[in-house]
Amino acid sequence: MADHSGKSYQCCGKTQQRTEEDKDAAAKPMFANQHLHYKVVEGEVFVMPCNSLHGGMPWDELHVASPLKWFKAAKGKECGKEFVAEMEDSGAYSSLTGSYLTLQVISKTSLRCFQPSESSVTLPVDCGGKIRCPGRDCYNNTGVVWYKKNKAVSEQSRISCENEGLLHLCRVYELDTGVYYCDRQITDQGVMWTFRRAVNVTVIPHSSSSPVFKYPSANMIEEVEIGQPHTLECEVIFDVEGKNSRKVQWFMNFGGDIQNLTLLHMEQAQEKQVFPRVEVTQKSIIKEVTPQHLTHTYTCFASNAVRNNSVAIKLQKKMQVKWPSLVGYPFACFLLVAGLGIIVHVKWLELQLIFRSHFQFGKLDGEEKQFDIFVSYVWTVPSAEEANGLTLSSKPYTEAGGCKSNMKMQSSEAPIEMLLPQVLEDQWGYRVCLLERDILPGGAYTNDVVLTINSSRMLICVLSAKYFASSNAVFVLESGVKALLQKSAPKMLLIWTGGTSSSFIQPEPPLPKLVQRALKVLPSLQRSTDKSPTAIRSFWTSLQKAMPAHGARLASQEN
Incomplete structure (x- = not known):
């Protein structure tokens, strides 16, 4: 059938007439208007027109001649270059040739209907394919013109049909991959606009092979635990093809009968594109495995346009792993020895202090020293009222260490x-050493402390919040711990007072690390805040038991 120019062309086996009106519709947006108006949807691809700038010069020749641009303020956009439209791209553009273009980017929510799936289409190669103009069911599609880049599809050397917003490519080629634009002419407040929508077209080859199972393999046995959930997973590799042509499903065969198939409930299939192939993962979950599940066979079916494939597996109860005694026992012994070695390495300092504090002092009790006890404390000055009653009754304990029946303190409130x-x-x-009383002034404090500790059979530190706040007192405590780690070690005893304990909050500045670790393991007594006679008696009894024997001094006095 001839058109006005005497030419005719075939479309998919049918003769189509190209009228001058059709040619004008395709050419109008590109040649006639020097002030163009375009509407485009936010997030869709757009390309700035080119041919209208130079009177219809072919795009290939125009691109080689000079990279023409449209300018908005100081920014320019090159014609023929595709970009994703954003709201900020709206505005008036001009070119150096005197042409003007108004671009309006509209939001998706303002459209009468919007389907994201309409913005892309997949077509198989060497077959016919249809491309729908987005919003085809919501707008008047008379006079819709299709473009690829800035060239109308009807002007390309290929066989195609355009009918009310539908582009029919009679044969799809690999080069057809790209963005296609469909233009509608709409009038808004007396201004003629070109409403352009974009469709991303992907051309895929025909599937040439059957599905390949990546997992599981044929006649595979999966181990399961009775009473626990289990996931059946099937991974299949397909050639890239139409999505609707590939399918992966799980079936259960009762009692192993391949004729008695039941479709299992499955999760949404997961697809991963590894071009030119697609990996599909299909899962089916058994919520609780029962002994009956072990009698069935489970089959994964995979199909595409070429053929169907399947693979069957069975479930087996997981066997408990038991180590042979010849391997397990030595390995367990090795782990035990290694664990003990790590503990000893980390806690070596504490172990040394515990040993020297509890097991070494029988040898030192009889050793003659200048002092029996070195008492370290930070004195808290009592009030005048308290000081009036701070006296003791005569000898509350017998020399043999027992309590007198009439033992009584005149003031239970006296500070320790x-x-x-x-x-x-x-x-x-006992011969007691007090720094402020028995050490001559004028010497080096650090030397005096170290010499006094080494000249004493025992060091007692009365710990309190003020004690930890005193650097001199902490130095005495630290020096005592260091001496305890030496061969000629004095005995040490900590007396916690004022509600303090080994979990005492670190003062500022923090205590030395050596002191922090020693406080956890050194022998200690707690001065109870309970002032009852029973609590007081218990404290003094425990203290007397911790004291060293009078040793050599008493023996010499007896002689």
Whole structure:
């Protein structure tokens, strides 16, 4: 059938008439208007027109001649270059040739209908394919013109049909991959606009091979635990093809009968594109495995346009792993020895302090020293009212260490710093060293402390919040711990007072690491805040048991 120019062309076996109106519709947006108006949807691809700038010069020749641009303010967009339209791209553009273009980017929510699936299409190669103009069911599709880049599809050397927003490519080629544009002419407030929509076209080859199972393999046995959930997973590799032509499904064969198939409930299939192939993963979950599941066979079916394939597996109860005694016992012994070695390495300092504190002092009790007890404390000055009653009754304990039946303290409120030296010296007969009393002034404090500790059979530290806040007192404690780690070690005893304990909050500055670790393991007594006679008696009894024997000094006195 001839058109006005005397030419005719075939479309998919049918003769189509090209009228001058059709040619004008394709050419109008590109040649006639020097002030163009375009509407485009946000997020879709758009390309700035070119041919209208130079009177219809072919795009290939125009691109070689000069990279023409449209300018908005100081920014320019090159014609023929595709970009994703954003709201900020809206505005008026002009070219150096005197042409003008108004671009309006509209949001998706303002459209009468919007389907994201209409923005892309997949076509198989060497077959016919149809491309729908987005919104085809919501707009008047009379006069829709299709473009690829800036060239109308009807002007390309290929056989195609355009009918009310539908582009029919009679044969699809690999080069057809790209973005296609469909233009509608609409009038808005007396202005003629070109409403352009974009469709991404992907051309895929025909499938040439059957599905390939990546997992599981044929006649495979999967181990399961009775009473636990289990996931059946099938991974299949397909050639790239139409999505609707590939399918993966799980079936259960009761009692292993391949004729008695039941479709299992499956999750949404997961697809991963590894061009030119697609990996499809299909899962089916058994919520709780029962002994009956072990009698069935499970089959994964995979199909495409070429053929169907299947693979069957069975389930087996998982066997408990037991190590042979010849391997397990030595390995367990090795782990035990290694664990003990790590513990000893980490806790070596604490172990040394525990050993020297509890097992070494029987050898040192009889050793003659200048002092029996070195008492370290930070004195808290009592009020005048308290000081009036801070005296002791005569000898609350017998020399043999037992309690007198009428033992009684005249003041149970007396601070331990005052009571301790009096009890040790006046009642128990120990030679006590107090820094502020027995060390001559004018010497080096650090040397005096170290010499006094080495000259004493025992160091007692009365710990309190003020004690930890005193750098001199902490130095005495640290020096005692260092001496305890030496061969000629003095005995050490900590007395916690004022509600403090080994979990005492770190003061500022923090205590030395050596002191922090020693506080956890050194022998200690707690000075209870309970002032009852029973609690007081218990404290002094425990203290007397911790004291060293009078040793050599008492033996010499007896002789």
